[in-house]
């Protein structure tokens with residue numbers, strides 16, 4: 498999920514900065530729609546909405562795999578947030594960098610790929626880490642469509658044992674553990690990549 | 697070698713260049729002086745099409761670069777540019793800064809490009825800094841790397857936009873020395889600078905720009921000692 502989100506976010510972040518309207522407008526619509534609606538609604542819309550449309554249209558019922566649906570919705574969702582992070586990162590790079598690259602005969606694509614994006618990515622590692630943590634926590638919402646993620650598994654366990662408090666605490670601690678691991682990875686890569694361009 | 701005819705540049709309502717015509721010969725070193733906002737940078741940036749001229753034509757080596765059909769990237773390969781604030785790539789080592797464009801744009805092999813980059817770094821006196829990142833260099837060293845980086849593309853002309861004005865005074869000399877070597881090796885150069893010493897010693901010609909036009913031009917002698925126009929005299933009295 499973080500991987501697809503990152504790809505989608507980079508593409509639509511670049512798209513929003515494009516001078517061409519055919520690239521820019523779809524990206525703006527996508528980003529604004531996703532950021533302006535709750536993830537829970539997006540999950541329900543995608544999971545029940547699409548199968549509903551399908552059965553209305555064809556008369557057959559469609560069974561979407563909830564896990565697959567969950568991965569798709571969460572990727573699309575985080576992609577929109579990552580797009581804004583990527584866009585901010587690109588815009589924070591000094592204009593002189595693009596000019597220097599262009600003055601050496603690099604075309605815009607090459608300059609973006611070799612000069613601007615590598616610098617932008619170093620700079621956006623911390624907000625990207627926050628986004629991944631948010632994504633991880635938000636994945637608990639997938640319980641509503643029956644995905645057996647951490648929260649749902651806990652709930653099933655409670656329904657058998659009636660031990661609500663200890664199980665929820667355990668679930669919370671597991672989320673905490675995972676987010677701490679992500680923060681550590683982020684801090685580590687920040688240190689690793691930061692060494693070369695400290696100014 | 698460079699012919700510029702009736703060059704105009706507007707930014708929206710603001711007319712920055714108001715009809716510039718000038719010829720620059722091969723091996724010539726032309727210094728451009730003038731007050732802030734007079735359009736010196738814009739003029740330079742038009743020569744390698746970092747700014748698109750509003751009208752007029754620029755011909756480099758018989759090639760009309762203001763033609764719509766021209767490949768802009770090809771032109772930029774021919775005109776090296778050195779910026780006031782260096783604009784080195786901070787995520788690349790000194791060697792990579794210099795060898796990168798030849799590899800990616802000229803499609804040189806990595807070995808060949810790095811060999812040339814080492815030679816250029818030796819030429820600007822920074823061979824021992826090949827593997828450090830720009831953040832570890834002083835301002836003067838950064839600007840020398842920037843010069844090597846531009847030279848690596850074998851440009852026909854080198855454009856300098858106030859290459860020493862962001863430097864501490866003690867570092868100006870080392871950069872000017874590199875530029876002087878370059879001029880003596882026969883490079884065609886257009887230099888926006890207020891270093892009168894450099895202009896006098898190395899410059900073949902000085903252009904004085906004010907308010908988007910070339911007010912006066914001549915040998916450094918002519919301009920610095922016998923300026924004819926009031927505006928030139930006034931400007932020189934302020935900076936000398």
Ligand SMILES: Nc1ncnc2c1ncn2[C@@H]1O[C@H](COP(=O)(O)OP(=O)(O)OP(=O)(O)O)[C@@H](O)[C@H]1O
Pocket residue numbers: 707710712730731732733734735736737738739
């Ligand atoms: N991209 C741009 N958009 C709008 N106006 C611009 C742009 N670039 C330059 N200008 C304006 O054009 C005028 C000339 O700018 P230019 O940078 O060419 O002057 P300059 O002679 O190099 O000055 P300085 O000595 O301060 O560098 C200025 O008034 C500047 O504000």
Ligand SMILES: [Mg+2]
Pocket residue numbers: 736737738857858
């Ligand atoms: Mg300027």
